[in-house]
Amino acid sequence: MKIAVVGTGYVGLVTGTCLAETGNTVTCVDINEQKVKLMQSGQIPIYEPGLEMLFHRNIEQSRLTFTTNLVEAVKDAKIVFLALPTPPGEGGAADLSYVLGAAESLAKIIINYKLIVTKSTVPVGTADKVKAVFEKHLDKTSGGEVDVVSNPEFLREGVAVDDFMKPDRVVIGTKSERAQKIMSELYSPYVRQGNPIIFMDERSSELTKYAANSFLATKISFMNEIANLCELVGADVDAIRRGIGADERIGKRFLFPGIGYGGSCFPKDVQALVQSASEHTYDFKILNSVLEVNALQKKILVEKLLNYYKGDIKGKKFALWGLAFKPETDDIREAPALDIIENLLEYGATITAFDPQAMSQVKNIFGEKISFSSNQYDALEGADALVIATEWSLFRNPDFDRMESLIKHKVIFDGRNLYDLQKMIDLGYYYNSIGRKLVQL
Ligand SMILES: NC(=O)c1ccc[n+]([C@@H]2O[C@H](COP(=O)([O-])OP(=O)(O)OC[C@H]3O[C@@H](n4cnc5c(N)ncnc54)[C@H](O)[C@@H]3O)[C@@H](O)[C@H]2O)c1
Incomplete structure (x- = not known):
């Protein structure tokens, strides 16, 4: 099938690539010219395990292309996925301007039947709003016709490719039989092991x-x-x-x-x-x-730290392991590490951070206010304590001898409970983790 994906972020790029992987021809469209140029030159803009290989393979086999031109992207497509941002707007409600704006742009250029699929996470009633936009702007006299389907995405960053290729379930909200048939056909390669495609009405799908x-x-x-x-x-x-x-x-x-x-x-x-x-x-x-x-809870690690230093951490040097909001991603949106950095800086501490994937993103926010190290050990040099914010695998079994030779004081504040308490006792650390016994000398 010919497919267009509007919005090529974490969800759009994984969706587009994984749909191409089963033989569909996919055009991903994005308004970010820099990002599109990067992808057109064969570079992947995000870190997502397993994605790069599929990305290159499908580009090479001409099943996956990128453009900033919406008309070009949807011209031949039968299905148009909307994978656009829905950030918090007023009072925390989802901001639908990206989704409804794209719907309006599409309505003005569609001249045959298209299945419009909302992959973005959108509040109940959005499908009706999208339908209303098409009702208002679609030129039916020139053959324009759409079905609007809700198809929420459940992928987890870090294992997004696996989640898309073998989803626990696919939820599809539509009452249109034609849309159900097309969506069944599209998703059947992904549910061969018997996981369900669950059909329901649009509102239930959005709320699911x-x-x-x-x-x-x-x-x-x-x-x-x-x-x-x-x-x-x-x-x-x-x-x-x-x-x-x-x-x-x-x-x-x-x-x-x-x-x-x-x-x-x-x-x-x-x-x-x-x-x-x-x-x-x-x-x-x-x-x-x-x-x-x-x-x-986002404040708890800094509170523990302030308690330990009796409220005074001015001039203290901390090594921070982990910046991404979880392992195996470079995504730092709402990452607890950002709150930790902000708090520690407010109290006058200095920070040297290490993360395997997310350092450049954090640098964009904090600039020179914190230092970065090229590996987890260098961050420890002369540090008063180690603070752990993300459970990357490479932090789980570190070289404790090497750590001991670098860190000034054997003190760890672990927000992810990575280490065995007995081991910390044996190694002679002060070790403060979450919901477990405090290890102190
Ligand atoms: N990230 C996840 O793990 C995840 C999982 C499930 C669902 N979702 C939902 O999927 C949606 C997208 O999330 P994301 O993380 O991929 O966002 P993202 O910010 O990574 O990507 C959105 C992309 O849309 C592009 N864009 C914005 N306006 C555009 C327009 N008018 N035309 C074309 N492109 C446009 C942006 O440039 C960006 O590349 C959100 O509703 C989110 O809640 C996200």
Whole structure:
């Protein structure tokens, strides 16, 4: 099938590339000229494991092309995916201007049948708004006709290619039989193992995405509160995690406490659902608490640090391992590390940071205010303490001898619970993690 993907960010590029991988011909369109030029020259603008190989293969086989020209991109396409940003707008509600703006531009150029698929995360009722835009601007006399489908994306950055190629489920919101048939055909190569394509109405589909992200964010905030309680009562959150995770109704995943969720989705999507509920006069109490808990949890590592130094960290030097909001991505949107850096700088500390993928992005924000090192060990040289903000695999089993020769004081504040407590005792560290016993000399 011939497909256009409008918006070539994390979702658009993964979607376009993975759709090309099953034989479709895909044109990705973006307004960012620099990004498009980069992709046209065969360079990938994001770090996403496994994507680069598919990206090159499909470009070479002429199934994947890039343009800034919307008319050219959609001219021959039967399906047009919208993978546009939906950032928080007024009061936290999703800003639909990108999606509705693109719909209007499309409506003015479409002269035959197209299936318009919204992949962006959008509030309930957006499909109706998109349909209304087409109703108003589409030139039906010249053959223009559309179906509008909601098809939320559930991929996780870091494993996005796997998630797209073998999704747990595909959710499709449409009442149109023609649209259902086309979408079934398009997605059938991705669900060969039997995972479901779930058809529903547009509104339910739109809400499914928010419900999924908000539920996961709730699970994280719940475990963060359990962890905080563990520290007060002398319990161990790891034991509790295993104890409750063995219950199939609860499940083992998403039970790791930390320093608050970040990323481009959970923070904005929880906020948008609360806002959307309140627009329908519903006070979503649990999610308001989730937001509050997460904001507090993002401060917890710096609080621990201030406690340890009795409030005075002026002139202290910290090594910061991890900047991305999670491992295996270069995405720093809403990353807890950014809050940590801001707080530490406010208190007059100095920071040397290392991240395998996200340093240039952080440099764009903080410039010369913090230093960066080319590997995790150099950051430790002369540091008063190590602060861990992202659980990259290469931090899990570091060379502790080398660390000891570099760090000034054997002090670790670990926001990701990477190390075994007994090991930290044996190595003689002060080790402060989340929801576990404090290791001190
Ligand atoms: N990132 C994720 O993990 C993820 C997962 C599931 C769903 N989503 C949702 O998918 C949507 C896109 O997210 P993302 O992370 O890919 O965003 P992104 O910011 O990485 O990418 C959006 C792209 O759209 C481009 N763009 C903006 N206006 C345009 C226009 N008028 N025409 C063409 N291109 C335009 C931007 O230049 C950018 O490249 C959001 O609604 C998000 O909530 C994201």
